[in-house]
Every structure is written in C-alpha cells, then in structure tokens.
Amino acid sequence: MDTEAEHTERDRSSGSPTGTEERSRSARSPGDPADSPGDPAEAAPARRLPGLSWRGAGLLGLGCAVTVLLVSAFVVxxxxxxxxxxxxxxxxxxxxxxxxxxxxxxxxxxxxxxxxxxxxxxxxxxxxxxxxxxxxxxxxxxxxxxxxxxxxxxxxxxxxxxxxxxxxxxxxxxxxxxxxxxxxxxxxxxxxxxxxxxxxxxxxxxxxxxxxxxxxxxxxxxxxxxxxxxxxxxxxxxxxxxxxxxxxxxxxxxxxxxxxxxxxxxxxxxx
CATH class of the missing domain: 2.10.109.10 (Umud Fragment, subunit A)
Incomplete structure (x- = not known):
C-alpha cells in the first residue's frame, strides 16, 4: 500500500492553504482591507462618529445660546x-x-x-x-x-x-x-x-x-x-x-x- 500517495491526495483535497498561498498572505500588509473586511474592531470608530457629531452639535448649540443671551443682556x-x-x-x-x-x-x-x-x-x-x-x-x-x-x-x-x-x-x-x-x-x-x-x-x-x-x-x-x-x-x-x-x-x-x-x-x- 502506497501511503505516500494517500498523504498527497489528502493534502490536495483538504482546505489548508498551500505554501504559495501562505507566502502570498504573509506578503500583504497588516492594514490591507482584504485581510479583515468585516473586522468589528475596524468598524467600531464608524459607529462612534454619530455620537461625536451629536455631541459637537450640542456644544455648538449651547455656545450659540450663551452668545445670544450675553448679547441680549449687555448689547441688544x-x-x-x-x-x-x-x-x-x-x-x-x-x-x-x-x-x-x-x-x-x-x-x-x-x-x-x-x-x-x-x-x-x-x-x-x-x-x-x-x-x-x-x-x-x-x-x-x-x-x-x-x-x-x-x-x-x-x-x-x-x-x-x-x-x-x-x-x-x-x-x-x-x-x-x-x-x-x-x-x-x-x-x-x-x-x-x-x-x-x-x-x-x-x-x-x-x-x-x-x-x-x-x-x-x-x-x-x-x-x-x-x-x-x-x-x-x-x-x-x-x-x-x-x-x-x-x-x-x-x-x-x-x-x-x-x-x-x-x-x-x-x-x-x-x-
């Protein structure tokens, strides 16, 4: 029985990457989008942006209100x-x-x-x-x-x-x-x-x-x-x-x- 042939067939049919694929992956940069298209850690900042926007709008509105009240109190x-x-x-x-x-x-x-x-x-x-x-x-x-x-x-x-x-x-x-x-x-x-x-x-x-x-x-x-x-x-x-x-x-x-x-x-x- 040729055990070496069986091992060769098993390697070809398995889902494990070949040496060429492994080298190709290692050549990619860590920030390449292809590596982690759905990485939740990368998507988290996008989810935080609306919160920052509302906070900025609130601070802007508060600043405008204070300015108007100061003008009303001292000028017009x-x-x-x-x-x-x-x-x-x-x-x-x-x-x-x-x-x-x-x-x-x-x-x-x-x-x-x-x-x-x-x-x-x-x-x-x-x-x-x-x-x-x-x-x-x-x-x-x-x-x-x-x-x-x-x-x-x-x-x-x-x-x-x-x-x-x-x-x-x-x-x-x-x-x-x-x-x-x-x-x-x-x-x-x-x-x-x-x-x-x-x-x-x-x-x-x-x-x-x-x-x-x-x-x-x-x-x-x-x-x-x-x-x-x-x-x-x-x-x-x-x-x-x-x-x-x-x-x-x-x-x-x-x-x-x-x-x-x-x-x-x-x-x-x-x-």
Missing part, C-alpha cells in the same frame, strides 16, 4: 410689546430691539425717546412673587423676545427729564414742557394729550414718561399720588427702543421725533 435685547399703550408707534405683538448701550458712557435719555424700563418702585411698588425656576425660564424666554416681558417692565415715551416743568394742558389742549407747547403728532388718532390735568417738576435723575395711546396707557399720570410721584429713576432704564424687528412687514427704525426740538431747559438753553 428683543422686547415683546404686550399692550396697545404705545400705538400707533408700537403695536401689540411687535418685537422691538432695545439698545442697551444707548445710555452708557454718561449719555442719558432725552425727551422724545421711547424707553424700556423697570418700573419697580415707580409703577410697581411690590413686584409679584413667583417660583424662582419659573421666573428664570420666563426671564430667559423674555430676553429672547419669545415671551411677554416681566410684569415690572414697561415701554413709554420720555416727555420730561430732570429739571423740566411739564404741564397739561395749555389753552390749546397741548402738553407744555418748560413753557413750550409740544406738537405730539405721534399720538394715537383721536386721543387728547391728556384728560388728566397735571403740573409737575421732574426731579433730577428721574423721567416723566407717557404712552402714545394716551387713553389706553397707565403711565406717570396714574402714579402721581404714589411714592415716587410717577417719576422713573434714570438708573432703572433698560435701554432705548431703536428698531422694530418683527413682524417682517414692520421692519423699521423707531423714528426719533422732532416734537421737542424747540424745548429749552429751565435755564434757557436748548435741551
């Missing part, structure tokens, strides 16, 4: 108009952009400016109590113009600044500032300058403010008999409403009125 803040007290200048649902740097570097509000201010201590004697977490979330949404402002925030027009004497009304039914009648063309059609008579001198460091829709505005006139006499401290002013940013059909700058250009300060100089 959207402010949702909640009532019709400033119509027709500002309408319910308008989102104005409040310029927070307008009164920095020793600048102060001027007559005719439309300002947003914190009415605590002047228009609101005691701010409403609320849940701290709810208040924080609402404050963040309001800072982005996505929710109505805090109940202590108001938007009005400056009529008198520190030292001014503001009177209503003269013989023509107009508001007078330092003896000069003001032609308030920005008033809501059909509104009188004021149905409440008053004669006040604005203390230094404060403002006398009124809404453009005089018959639908609770403003300095309504707080004459309260602590502070309806005057708004200048340091409570958040900023000047300079632009209407929403809705798109209302995009415009908040026009600066020339109604007060002829008003002089009590010492005779132009204000």
């Amino acid at each position: 803040q959207p402010f949702l108009i909640p009532s019709g007290s400033m119509e027709p200048t500002l309408r319910v649902g308008d989102r104005v952009l409040v310029n927070k740097v307008a009164y920095r570097f020793d600048a102060e509000p001027e007559r005719g400016d439309v300002v947003v201010f914190d009415g605590t201590g002047s228009f609101v004697q005691e701010p409403p109590r609320e849940n701290p977490v709810t208040g924080l979330l609402h404050g963040a949404a309001a800072a982005l113009g996505l929710a109505e402002p805090a109940e202590t925030d108001f938007v009005k027009r400056v009529i008198g600044v520190g030292g001014d004497r503001v009177v209503c009304c003269d013989k023509g039914g107009r508001v007078e500032v330092n003896g000069r009648a003001v032609d308030e063309r920005y008033l809501h059609p059909g509104d009188a300058p004021s149905r409440v008579p008053f004669d006040i001198v604005v203390p230094q460091g404060t403002l006398w403010v009124m809404g453009d829709h005089r018959s639908d505005s609770r403003d300095s006139r309504d707080h004459l008999g309260e602590p502070g006499g309806g005057m708004v401290p200048v340091d409570r002013v958040i900023g000047r409403a300079d632009w209407i940013g929403w809705p798109p059909g209302r995009w415009s700058g908040a026009d600066r009125t020339g109604a007060f250009r002829d008003v002089r300060t009590p010492d005779g100089a132009h204000g």
Whole structure:
C-alpha cells in the first residue's frame, strides 16, 4: 500500500492553504482591507462618529445660546410689546430691539425717546412673587423676545427729564414742557394729550414718561399720588427702543421725533 500517495491526495483535497498561498498572505500588509473586511474592531470608530457629531452639535448649540443671551443682556435685547399703550408707534405683538448701550458712557435719555424700563418702585411698588425656576425660564424666554416681558417692565415715551416743568394742558389742549407747547403728532388718532390735568417738576435723575395711546396707557399720570410721584429713576432704564424687528412687514427704525426740538431747559438753553 502506497501511503505516500494517500498523504498527497489528502493534502490536495483538504482546505489548508498551500505554501504559495501562505507566502502570498504573509506578503500583504497588516492594514490591507482584504485581510479583515468585516473586522468589528475596524468598524467600531464608524459607529462612534454619530455620537461625536451629536455631541459637537450640542456644544455648538449651547455656545450659540450663551452668545445670544450675553448679547441680549449687555448689547441688544428683543422686547415683546404686550399692550396697545404705545400705538400707533408700537403695536401689540411687535418685537422691538432695545439698545442697551444707548445710555452708557454718561449719555442719558432725552425727551422724545421711547424707553424700556423697570418700573419697580415707580409703577410697581411690590413686584409679584413667583417660583424662582419659573421666573428664570420666563426671564430667559423674555430676553429672547419669545415671551411677554416681566410684569415690572414697561415701554413709554420720555416727555420730561430732570429739571423740566411739564404741564397739561395749555389753552390749546397741548402738553407744555418748560413753557413750550409740544406738537405730539405721534399720538394715537383721536386721543387728547391728556384728560388728566397735571403740573409737575421732574426731579433730577428721574423721567416723566407717557404712552402714545394716551387713553389706553397707565403711565406717570396714574402714579402721581404714589411714592415716587410717577417719576422713573434714570438708573432703572433698560435701554432705548431703536428698531422694530418683527413682524417682517414692520421692519423699521423707531423714528426719533422732532416734537421737542424747540424745548429749552429751565435755564434757557436748548435741551
């Protein structure tokens, strides 16, 4: 019996690689894709990529949110108009952009400016109590113009600044500032300058403010008999409403009125 022949046949029919195949495999580089087409260790990084992508997107979104909040806190803040007290200048649902740097570097509000201010201590004697977490979330949404402002925030027009004497009304039914009648063309059609008579001198460091829709505005006139006499401290002013940013059909700058250009300060100089 030829045992050598049997071994030769067994070698040919078996699945073991020949010497040529072994040499061919050893000649391939370890990173050759043909060696491990389905190696799970090689596929693992591909499975991790989506996780890294989501993490990067989350960090990018967080960075954008922080940037927007910082800009809103120190530069420009959207402010949702909640009532019709400033119509027709500002309408319910308008989102104005409040310029927070307008009164920095020793600048102060001027007559005719439309300002947003914190009415605590002047228009609101005691701010409403609320849940701290709810208040924080609402404050963040309001800072982005996505929710109505805090109940202590108001938007009005400056009529008198520190030292001014503001009177209503003269013989023509107009508001007078330092003896000069003001032609308030920005008033809501059909509104009188004021149905409440008053004669006040604005203390230094404060403002006398009124809404453009005089018959639908609770403003300095309504707080004459309260602590502070309806005057708004200048340091409570958040900023000047300079632009209407929403809705798109209302995009415009908040026009600066020339109604007060002829008003002089009590010492005779132009204000």
